[in-house]
Amino acid sequence: IFLMRKALDRPPRRAHEVSQSAFAFLFSELIQYSQTRVNTVEELQAKLEDAGVGIGRRVLELACLREKSSRRETRVLGILQFIHSTLWKMLFGNSADSLEKSVEHDDEFMIIERAPMVNAFISGAPCNCAAFVAGIVRGVLDGAQFPAHVSAHEHEDNRTVILIKFAAEVMEREKRQA
């Protein structure tokens, strides 16, 4: 199902913010609704992640529509920087705190956000809602032709770590371009 304006031909909206509360109510209702249709916490996380994937694909299109140039990211670092700054600013107000490369695995990268994210909106959430953010990242990567496995991990200090493991074909393409 494709619900998106093909071109931003309408004048841009005057306001660019809504209350966090409106988002929290909406997100909470999404969780409640999803809970009625699943049996396990893992299934709930998967549903939230799926919701995120759709968002990721659409926000990528939106960002591309806005940039006048039709330059497409073809390098891993390019797409990661896009996610770490452009995407994060659009959705969360600021660039993510850091972008790191794994020392052990060539195909693994991490986006780290120190400020509490989605989970802060929902107190007593029944699951790791950062799965939603992981889904958004995966949607962007899928849409940009960088298939990857993406997972989110929340640490005690409210840090969220989004772990990205690129598919072999991405790393091979990367080597060819080097």
Next chain:
Amino acid sequence: QKAETEMSAVRLNRAGDTAFAKVEKVSSELFSLTYGAVVMQVIKDYEEVDATNAQLEKMGYNIGVRLVDEFLAKAQVSACQSFQDTAEVIAKVGFKMFLGVNAEVVKTTGDEFTLQLSDNPLAEFVELPEQYAKLEYSGMLCGVLRGALEMVQMRVTCTLVRDVLWGDDVTEIRVVLQEMLNEEYHDDED
């Protein structure tokens, strides 16, 4: 009496602006896109337009019954004297405080009013494909109003009557008062 109405409109606008200025905010794009994801999930689960419309309204109702407490706590408004007062408060303070947009009250009679939105964050970036031409995409707002008003003892019906997604110039919700509910106090034994 006109001057009085204008004064109170100014006061309500200010109350709305103040309330919105004080709250934490998030990107309206995050909100719009998340709402889109919710709609798509409901469509996927219910498939058929009428059932989807009903489910979105119901989810809105669930939100409305919880949202009203926050509204009453944060909005600096005095008790409404009439249904029309209620309309103005919803339009100028409620919509502003939560969605950051101004709504207008149009077409009022004693027991009904219509809210007009020229700007609707729920429907940003959206175009309805042919097979969903009758989708009440922003129907969740109707449910929110219904739920919130029920908590303040008003049973209403809310209907999306115009929508920019349907090709109209504006989005409009008609709210009709069905009955005032009396608070009933039950003994614990009941």
